[in-house]
Each structure stands twice: as C-alpha cells, then as structure tokens.
Amino acid sequence: MKTALHWFRRDLRITDNTALWQAYTEGDRLVAAFCWDEAILKSPDVGPARVHFLLRSLEALSRNLESLGHRLIVRHGPPEQVIPGLAHEVGADAVFVNRDYEPYSVARDRRVAEALAGRGIVLRSHKDSVIHEEREVLTRTGTVFSVFTPYSRAWKARPVSWPVPRLGPPKAPPPVVPSLPLPADARELGHPLAQEVFPAGERAGLEALDRFLEARVFDYDHGRNVLSLEPGTSQLSPHLRFGTLGIRTVLERLQSARAKAPTAAGQKSCDTWLSELIWREFYLQILSNHPRVATGAFRPEYERIQWEGTDAQFEAWCAGQTGYPIVDAAMRCLAATGWMHNRLRMIVAMFLTKDLLVSWQRGERHFMRTLVDGDLAANNGGWQWSAGCGTDAAPYFRIFNPVTQAEKCDPDGSFVRRWVPELRDAPSDCVHAPWNRPLFLTKSRYASPIVQHDIQRGRCLAMYQAVKGASTEPRTPDTLDE
C-alpha cells in the first residue's frame, strides 16, 4: 500500500490543487499535513493580518477535509524535522508539495528534500500557484524577460493549464497520529485588526471570484482607479497569496466571463485584469530568477542613493500623520484593515521614497508586516517599480503629485473623510489640500504637511541624478543570479 503525504503551504484548498490531486490519485492512502513554522511566524515581516487570515483559512481547510472524511494533521516546528518525522511516522512513500519560489522557501524545501532522502522518501514538487513558471516564459534567445510587455506577450502565447479536479473521499482511513491544535486566535500573535475585510478560506475565495466576475470585472478599466465604497478591484489578493483560490480556476472563469462581456469595453476590461494576473507571475519569475532583488535594487546603481529621510518622517508615514490627506487616509486604512487599494499603494510608495526620501526597503518591510496579502515577489516588485530601481520601472523622474492623484481617484473626497476624521467636515474643494485654507486647517486639528511636495520633488530629482551620473559599467539585464 502506497502512502502519499501532502504538505500544505500556500495552497490551502482542496479544489484545483495540483500536488494534492497527485497525492490523492497516485497513493492508496492520503495524509494531509500542515507545519506551523515558527521561523516564518516569528519573522518581523509577518503581522497579525496575515496570521489571522492564515489561521481562518486553515480552519476552513480542516473542515473541508473532514467533510470528505480526510483529516488535517497539524505539527509545530522546523519543517526539515517535522515533515520527515511525520512522513516516517505514517509510513509515507512520497511527500507531495506545490512549489514555492521565495528564497526562504526554496532553501527550506531543499533541506526538507535532503532530510527525506536520508530516510528513502522522495519529495515530489509540482507547479501550482502560477500558470507559467520561472523558466517557462523566456525570450527567443532563452533569457529571462525583465520588461513586462514582451513578457506578457510571450506569456499569452503559451497554452494555459486547466483546473485539476476536486479532492474525493478517502480510499483508506486517515492515519491515527497526533495532531496539535492551531493557535486559537491571531490575537496571541499580535494586535487584533480594528476591522476585518477579508473572509478567509476556500469557499470565500470562490465566492469573491464569482462576485467580481459577475459584473465588476466589466468595469475594471475604470473601477480599479477609483476608491468608491464598492471596490472596483477584485479583492482576490489574499486568496491568491494563500492559495485559497487556484489560479487555473481564476483563468477558466475569467475566460467564460469574458465570453459573456456585454460590450467591447467590458471585454477590454477583462483583458486589463488578466494583465494584472500576468504582472503577478512576472514579478514571481523575476524573484525566482534574480533572488537578489529580495535584498537590493534590481538596478545596482540605485544602491548608492543616500536616503535623507528621518526616522520621524518614516514613523509619521506609517502612522498616517504626514499632513497629506490621501497618504494619511491610505496608511490608516492599511493599519485598520490590513489592506490598501493598489492605486493607493503606488501613491504612498511614491510619497515615502520621493517626497520623504526614505528608502523603499523600509516601506517594503512595513507593507509586508501589515498587508493581509503581503507577498514577497509582488510587494518587492511594486516597491522597486515605485522607487524607479526595478525591472520595467517607472523612470525615476516620474513622481506622483499626491494632490493631483487624490483628485483623480477620490474626486469627492469620501475616501479621505472616511479614514481621516479630522477632515470629515472639509469642503470638497480643499479636502485633498487643506493647507490652502489655513483657517479650516487650524480648526480641524489636522496635521500640517511635514514636507512640501514641490521642494521635495526637486531634492529627489537631484538625488537620483547624482547616482545616475555615477553609474559605472552597463549591466546586462538578463543575466541570472546564482
């Protein structure tokens, strides 16, 4: 009798789960396991929003497995000890995982594979979290893309893979081995969120997908850039982050939604959203092929920047106390809910790096700690884009004006008023720039701007120009890191 152990990581679902399906079909007996890895959970990059989402998703996963007659075995400790130990305990012939491309995970999986091999057990890893993997979309000469547009053209030219079936009932009873309880509540691991916006788990993921594809996707071109109460974005990022939703399912349902698009503009909106999914895979393959981006600028010349921003300025940014309404509203929304609209992520990132002149890496770390969907590849890619030091980056001189941006994405100021109560009574013509009404500003008790945009913009341009002029030999953009 062959026993297959499936080790859940970032694939917390039983539908359209490649490695789980392989373990189920190839083995005579399935063991489903999750390892509570303290190294990850104690990392300063992990905060309560994500831990809470993870816990609730695991509870849902456990219930879903039980409803079929399976059982989720939970163990605590270092995976390189826990997984081989459990595999040995249940007499597994093979351990199945879906591949994870972050540097930490790659190293961890290598250690686990070695430890398993020592016991004569094989680690079988599968592609699951992406449609096309790190070395599957390459230029004609076989090098890695570092510009999005040609990457996405090549991505689309490849055939997509379709969902795998949902897990079925057990072929043999699950093993009787100890399983430890999950921590009862995220509060044990940090401060509770003031507001929770994301229902967790597989069912919630599928429902969020269908809700988005029902109508909102057809207005995505416009809706994604405004901050109205009903979000124009898909709200799927935490589900894609934790694998409570499978990417093949997303693609399949997007295609059928696109076929039903009411207008040509609706179809175009579907394509725009698809390109956001491709951005996700673009940044994943950048991280896989150039792991050094996790610790430094993709364009090395930008490593020389002497960031002038102070700790106090960084802390004001984190706390939403910069005196720029759109920035403060966005940062307070993040602190309270663990989520921020993508347009706002760009605005606050530009503001931190180009107005406060604080290193993008400090912002990157803060986002990782606080975001419910915090993902190394996407977050790093976004920050390097904003700072102008990444692949396919915004040119360094592309600097957002926080007021102009705010007027575009929050024309009536309702988003600002919701998150910055000091400005609840601000007249619409100054809600994004209250310093234009000194009398109102004093009365409102809202912070005065901690920097002046036009002045900081000039300093930023000078700062970037200095390192650009100092750049040495030209780099080859598609060489691989070791």
Added chain:
DNA sequence: TGAAATGTTGGGGCG
C-alpha cells in the same frame, strides 16, 4: 501605471 515647464496656436477683446 506622471507632472511641470515650455512651446504653439487660435479666438476674442480692445485700441
């Protein structure tokens, strides 16, 4: 997936 500075054009007020 900008914004500011600078340049050009054309309509209308006015002497």
Added chain:
DNA sequence: ACGCCCCAACATTTC
C-alpha cells in the same frame, strides 16, 4: 479692418 495682446487649450519637451 487691423494688429496687438492675453490667455486658454493643446502639444512637446524635460525632469
């Protein structure tokens, strides 16, 4: 009627 100026509107360049 004409030229002049103003300036909005748009286009181009620059950061």
